[in-house]
Amino acid sequence: MADQIEVKNVSFEYTVDSGRVLAIKDINFSVRNSEFLCLLGPSGCGKTTILNILAGLLHPTSGEIRIGDAPLDSNRQNRGVVFQDFAQLFPWRTARHNVEFGLEMRKVDKATREKTALEFLRLVGLEKFADVFPHQLSGGMQQRVAIARSLAYNPQVLLMDEPFAALDAMTRDDMQQLLTDVWQKTKKTIVYITHNVSEAVFLGDKVIVLNAHPGTIKAELTVDLPRPRDPLSERFVATQREITGQLRSH
Numbered sequence: 001m002a003d004q005i006e007v008k009n010v011s012f013e014y015t016v017d018s019g020r021v022l023a024i025k026d027i028n029f030s031v032r033n034s035e036f037l038c039l040l041g042p043s044g045c046g047k048t049t050i051l052n053i054l055a056g057l058l059h060p061t062s063g064e065i066r067i068g069d070a071p072l073d074s075n076r077q078n079r080g081v082v083f084q085d086f087a088q089l090f091p092w093r094t095a096r097h098n099v100e101f102g103l104e105m106r107k108v109d110k111a112t113r114e115k116t117a118l119e120f121l122r123l124v125g126l127e128k129f130a131d132v133f134p135h136q137l138s139g140g141m142q143q144r145v146a147i148a149r150s151l152a153y154n155p156q157v158l159l160m161d162e163p164f165a166a167l168d169a170m171t172r173d174d175m176q177q178l179l180t181d182v183w184q185k186t187k188k189t190i191v192y193i194t195h196n197v198s199e200a201v202f203l204g205d206k207v208i209v210l211n212a213h214p215g216t217i218k219a220e221l222t223v224d225l226p227r228p229r230d231p232l233s234e235r236f237v238a239t240q241r242e243i244t245g246q247l248r249s250h
Contacts, residue, residue, distance in 0.1 A: 004157060004189040005031040005054070010063030011214075012049055023049045024215035027063070029208055031157075034187045038194055038204035040243065046215025047193045051161050054191060055081050067157060077106070080150030084162045086142045089134040095121060095145045096130040102153035120148035123182060140171040144178065151186060160192045164199070176202055180227065197247070201240050202229050209246045219246045 010027040013020045024046035031037045039047045052058040054065065056073065065072040067079070080102075082088070089098050099117040108116070121127045124144040134142055143163055150158055164172045176199060183190055194200050200207045201223055209219040221243060225235055 003030045004033045004035070004068065005191070006064075006066045007050075007054075008064045010050075010053065010060045010065060012046075012053060012058060013061045022214040027215070027217060029217065029220065031189055031191060031206075034189055036183060036190045036192065036203055036205045038192045038200040038207045039210065040194055040197065040200045040207055040247070041210030041215070041218075042195065042212050042247070044215075045210040045212035047195075047210060048161055049215065051081075051159050051191065051193050054157075055079055055159050077102075077153065078156040080153070080155040080158045082143070082146045082150050082158070082160045082163045084165050086134070086139050086166070088146055089142055089149075091134050094131050094133055095126060095137070095148075098134070098145055099149045099152050101149060106153060116152050117148075120152045121145070123151070123185065124148045124178060138171070139167050140175055143167070143175060147179070147182065151182070151188070156189060158188045158190045160190065162193050162195070165194075165196075172199075177228075179203065184227075197240050197243050198231060200243065201225070201236060202231060207243055209243065221246070 007027055007029050011025050012023045014023060027050060039050060041047055049058065053060050056079070090101065093101070096114070096117045099120055100113040103113040103116060118127055118130060121130055124147055126141060126144050126148070129137065129141065134145070137145065146163070164175045167175060180203060192203060204223050207221045207223060208217055209221070210216065211218045223239060225239060230236055
C-alpha cells in the first residue's frame with residue numbers, strides 16, 4: 001500500500017518580540033493510504049502546527065511534504081479540515097448548504113451539489129436536519145455537519161484538530177464511533193490531533209507521540225487491536241498504558 005503523506009525533516013520557526021522560536025524540529029513520518037494516524041502529545045508540543053502545515057495554512061521553515069506523488073502546495077483541494085471550534089460552519093447557511101460549499105467552489109452544478117450534500121448528511125446521520133441552521137444544532141451535530149462538509153468534495157486526506165475536545169463525554173464517545181464508521185466506509189487517509197490517550201487508541205492505526213519545546217517525535221506506535229475496539233478490554237488498556245508511559249517518560 002502506497003504512502004499518502006510523506007513528511008521529511010520538517011521544522012517550523014515563528015517570530016516573537018524576543019526573537020525566533022523553534023516550534024517543531026526535524027519531524028519525519030509517513031501515512032499510508034487509508035491509514036488513520038493520531039498525533040498525540042501535551043499542549044505546546046506542535047501538534048496543531050504540524051496539522052496547519054499539512055493543511056497549507058503555515059509553510060515549514062525547512063523540510064518537505066508530499067501528498068500522493070505531488071508536493072504539498074500543488075493542490076490544496078486534496079485536503080479536508082475539521083477544527084475543534086463549532087464556529088467553523090457558516091451560520092447563515094443551513095446544514096445542507098454548508099456541506100455544499102466546497103462543491104460550489106468547484107463549480108459543481110446545483111442538482112449534483114444537492115444530491116451529494118444529502119448523501120453525506122445521511123452518512124453522518126443528519127439527513128433529517130438538512131434545512132436546519134447551525135445555531136439550531138447541538139455541538140455534536142455541528143461537528144457531524146463539519147465532517148460531512150469536509151468529505152463531500154472528496155479530498156484525499158482528512159485533517160482533524162481535536163474536533164471532539166469541546167463535547168461532553170457521552171457525545172464524544174458517540175462521535176468517535178461515528179468517525180470510525182465513516183472512515184471505514186470512505187477509506188480516507190486521516191491525520192487526527194488529540195491529547196487524549198484513550199481516544200488515540202480507540203481511533204488510530206498508528207500513534208505518534210510528541211515531545212514539547214521544541215516539538216519532536218518521541219515514539220511511533222502501531223495500534224494492533226481488532227475493530228470494533230472495546231475500551232474496557234485488557235489489550236486496549238495495555239496499549240493505553242504503553243502510550244501513557246511514553247508520554248510520562250523523559
